[in-house]
Amino acid sequence: MKNFWKFLILTIVELCFFVFNPTNLLAEPSNPSKNLSQEYIYHTVKKGETLGSIARRYRVSESEIRRWNNLRSNKVYIGQKLIVGVKEAKEERIKKEGAVVSDTERIFFELEREYEKLLSNPQATKTDWLKLLSEYRRLYLLYPSSYTAPKAILKTANIYLHLYKNFSDLESLNKAIERYNYLIKNYSRSSEVEEAYYRLILIYKEEIKDKEKEKNLRVEFKAKYPKSIYISKLEEKVEVKDIKKTERKEKEIKTKEPVTETAKEKIAISDVSPKKVLEVQPVTGEDYSRVIINVSDNFEYQANILKGDKDRPPRIYVDIYPAILDSKVSKEIEIKDALLTGVRVAQFDEKTVRVVLDLNSLTSYKIFKLREPYQLILDLIGKEKIQKSVAKEASKKEEYINLARQFGLGIKRVVIDPGHGGEDPGAVGPSGLKEKDVTLAIAKMLAQKLRSRLGIEVILTREEDKFIPLIQRPAIANSKKADLFISIHTNASPDSKSCGIETYYLNFTTDPEAMRVAALENAASDKSLSDLQDLIKAILVNTKLSESKMLAEKVQEELVKELNKYYPDTINRGVKYAPFLVLVGTRMPAILVEAGFISNPLEEKRLKDQQYLEMIAEGIAKGIEIYIQSLKFSQTYYDKRS
Ligand SMILES: [Zn+2]
Incomplete structure (x- = not known):
């Protein structure tokens, strides 16, 4: 009670502050x-x-x-x-x-100054460079469609190249090549592409010494940009290195140790050399299983399903190549669920690792590849798919009730996903508040409310400050046969004035602001957004789109309503959709709540207040409750009508 009064007084003081000082935010x-x-x-x-x-x-x-x-x-x-x-x-x-x-140009300009500083500092370490590199990376992830994005990507590639040349870091050369290619593929209309071609051609000429690749690139470059100044630079037999002032400096401070011949040979091989299969990890449940295969670098794969006979069970096998098996991977993983009986891993031949999934019965599956870190994801789908096709044949009424039961009356289990955790703090506020701590606190409060008020089972993807890869989180919800999936986050923006609440569901998008938020939330796993957009287009068929949208609308509405009671200045940013990795593959209605901007000093201050977090949990709980009720209502309505 004492706390309540203290809280009330604080709230009133804060409200007054707002009423009498409207310029506060500015x-x-x-x-x-x-x-x-x-x-x-x-x-x-x-x-x-x-x-x-x-x-x-x-x-x-x-x-x-x-x-x-x-x-x-x-x-x-x-x-x-x-x-x-x-x-x-x-x-x-x-x-x-x-x-x-613009803001982005100003940030870019600041990074450029840091770049110059590092170039002229012979004591600059690899860590210094990597730190700057991540700042450039952040800039283009946050503003993928800005004027500075291709410039920032080019810079990350150039820094990798610098690391390779000055620290003899072979992996950096591969990363530089990858970045140049990324730029060429995704920003073909920017002028930076010309420099990317130029650098790539020189890399294949001087470092990797792959004449064929060099020739092909030259032909491609000339065809696309016949008037580029880099064409003439390439044609001058003498290597032209001083394209820009900065590079002259780069040359001056370059360490005197040249890259040895053996190092160069290694790179040439590494282009096609086997990658390591590092981990094979199944996440299984009664009628859903996801197998995650972690590979050290880019790879190819081929998958097939075998019907089986009286001696052998049906199975899915995947060949990953060129690849070798890391000695730490266990060769046989025994599983007892409705779909899988086991997973076997073996070096099939010199350059191929084969992963075999032994199945209980023939089942449909989805397979997709992700980049950085490189992963192959196999989703096995059990009964549900069969149920769906049965439902199609059934009468319309039965189908409707079936759906209502599936989505409404049957809501017994909810998985709440507190964003980030462990080594991944999420966004950090101006005074140091970490997103991972806020999301965990809200999730625990929400879990308690749902359990006591609705009597449903609630599972948290994490109960403590622990790192869980994004791709594992929907797998947890699927394997536990959850009926709803709620991922909780706080937003962040380079503009410290940005504030308010928004709720997302999974879809591909062209809205740059939604893309920015998705880039922010996906950053922990470093997937390129365009890859993800394609992936989502492909797997969206199995996603509960309209249910997710409805759930998002109810939660957003109730959450804003709840906060407005005490904080009438809370801004409703609405329901949006974007390609969030944490929602990919969910088989139940799934949403992601951005409960305020931790980057806004005022909202950060509120997010430190337990009572405020209680209000957020209360709002989300009410939204879920109303969503469930609306499904019950529509079923009753249908029953009466028919
Ligand atoms: Zn987040």
């Missing part, structure tokens, strides 16, 4: 360089200008300019590009400086 944060939504321009320092004169010109302080540009002193030099935050009318600014810099 208030200047203490560190302007972190306020990504302020508009910035580049100012190029001209002759005779000082930091003071520039500050006066833009009506900002000298210390602000120093902070935006990480300057240690007031010294500026002619030609130096400075970032300046501006508050003047847009038109006036454009008159003065030409162009306004």
Whole structure:
């Protein structure tokens, strides 16, 4: 009770703050360089200008300019590009400086400066480079359709190439090749593609020494970009390396150890050399099984189903090649479920690993490959599919009741998935609050409410601070035969003012904002989004799309309603859909709730408050309850009508 009063008073204080200080959300944060939504321009320092004169010109302080540009002193030099935050009318600014810099360009510009710094620092370590690389990667994952995305991808490729050359890191060369190819495939209209071709051709010429591949690439490049300046650079017999100033520096600080011949040979082989099958992991249930095969690098595969005879059971086999079996993988995994009796793994021949699934009876299956980390996923589908086809033949009424039972009356088990965990903290708020802790707290509260109020069984994908791969989470729900799957997350945005609640269901999308959130949530597994879009188009057939959408609508509505009682400023961002890896393959209505922006200082503060989390759990619970009721109602309605 005491707590309740304390809470009430705090709430009232906070509400008053809002009513009387409507500019609160727009208030200047203490560190302007972190306020990504302020508009910035580049100012190029001209002759005779000082930091003071520039500050006066833009009506900002000298210390602000120093902070935006990480300057240690007031010294500026002619030609130096400075970032300046501006508050003047847009038109006036454009008159003065030409162009306004977008958020992404500003971030990119900052990363470029960091890049230059590392290049000129001979002590820069591999870790320093990898850190910068992940920042570029983050930029293009967050804004895949921005002007800076192809530039950032090119940069990650160039950094990998740099790591290979300076740290003799063979794996980095393969990664560089992969990034250049990714750029060529996905951003064919950007000018960065030309440099990607140029670099790739040089790699095959000088590092891998694969003449055929080099020739093919040259032909392809010339056909696509006949006027590119890189064509003439390639044609000059003498290797041209100083395309850009930065590269000249790169050359200067390059360590003197050349890559040895043996190293080069190794790379040539590694292009086709066997990859390692690292793990074969079955997740099984009564009428669903998923087998996850982890492979060290890109691979090919072929799958087949065998009917079996009186001596041998039906089985599915998958050949993975070129691949060798890691010694740690167990050769036989015994399983006792309705679908599988066992999984056997063996080195079939020199370059092929064969995985055999022994089946109880013939069953349909889905197979799909994921990248980074490379995985092959096998989903076995048991009775449900048969039930469905039976339902099709049955009368319309029976079908309807069957569906209602399946989706409504039969809701006995819910799986709640607290996002992230363990080594993956999820998004982190400005004061350090971690998404993984918030999601676990909400999930536990929600579980309790559902158990006590609806009397249904609730299973959490994790009960503690533990890492669980994204691809395993829907498998848990499927194997437990859950009737609903609720994944809980908090949102994040580079714009610290972004706030509000949104609920997602699985589908492919063209909405850049939804793509951004999906990239954010999928980042832990590093799959490329375009791959995922294709994958989802292929497997969507078995996904409960309209039920998921309905569930998302009820949860979103009730959650916002609940929060609005105490926080009337809560923004309803609506129901959306996007390719979330954590929802791929779910066989029940499945949603992902983004319960506020942890990147927004005010919402982060609220997310630290247990009472606020209780309200979120309450809202989601009510949404689920109403969803279940609506199904019961529609069945009663149908019964009365017929
Ligand atoms: Zn998340």
